[in-house]
Amino acid sequence: MTKLKCIAIDDEPLALKLIARYVHQFPELQLVQTFEDALSGAEYLKQGTTDLLFIDINMPDITGIELVRSLEKKPIIIFITAYKNFAFEGFELEALDYLLKPIDARRFAKAVEKAIDYYKYKNVSPEGKHANSLYVYSEYRMVKINLDDIEYIESMQDYIKIHVRNAKTILTLMPLKKVLEKLPANKFQRIHRSFIVAVDKINSIHNRKVQLADAELPVSESYMDFVRKWMKFK
Template structure:
């Protein structure tokens, strides 16, 4: 695997640092670096890449605006000295968002996320749904192992993914969309507000699904699942 990448930053020292970090990874190929966003955008019009390292706050055009304007978007890792651009990075589904000064360990973590996501996206569709779910949470991409999901809860425009022995993952996504990303034989919607992993259902009684540590209601629209589940016992 070889990921082609470029870096765009109006600070020469930042570009030099990123280039040095990239050189430590044999699977990253740095095609070019640019000190202004316009030159970088021109390069991207004609050259496909896999990964873009880009500063947000630049004088001619912001990194946010550049990425938003790209017709074909590579994986993006934003670098910036300012925290207040985080939500825009979230909107553009960035792989990660690194604050300056960039520490190598933090840079390495972001690169690992990009590699994981690239491997996930290049697998056959059937394999993509078997092990992991990728969502955007806290302004960066998060990998959720399917076998750790306890249940998924709708919170209007957001969903909460409750996972075993870890912090709940909050992401901007409708319940219907996340259901489409999950294997149909392993996850079931039981209510307009809940999705549950079928293998973690302990019992169903009085229109309530009992999981390991919680009971959730079953709405009228999903009673067929209850009947089929009861028949399979």
């Protein structure tokens, strides 16, 4: 695997030293540069290629939120802060994770492992694009969902609700059409303007109703071709 090029921006020198020490424990990462000055860090980000950015929220000249918002091409973002009250801004910018100061080594490792996994997910070849997982932004963090655990996906206007086996549902801001593009066509099928179903979770289809283990979903007339094909091979 290609090493992720990362930089860290924080106006506290001790925080930067700690981040550097933690980063060097991961052979998958290459710490290219650190910046105590946010404006210098912003300039570097606009000129070079960065895969992963560790950035403090509260800095004197420009906040980490403002800096990330100004970037045309955003790397994977892990925010670092002494406060918990920036969650909505992190959601808006789709930060992968956020770490609270003082940074705990185990929590840092968990965030980095997620970043490495997400980088692989984003950079697989087109042939392997639909691997075995899906990433969505929910509850102020990027969440990984195993495709085999999805039973069906429900549209709720601008949001979708992903119904996962043996777990709570996951709500994320995304249209149904967009999530369908991220899913392998041989495993997931749209059956209604409001529903996508995991094909292998279907128990039966009767009277234009798809029966799952814990749900019954309607089938629209425009998606009856799928029903006929499914019935043919059963």
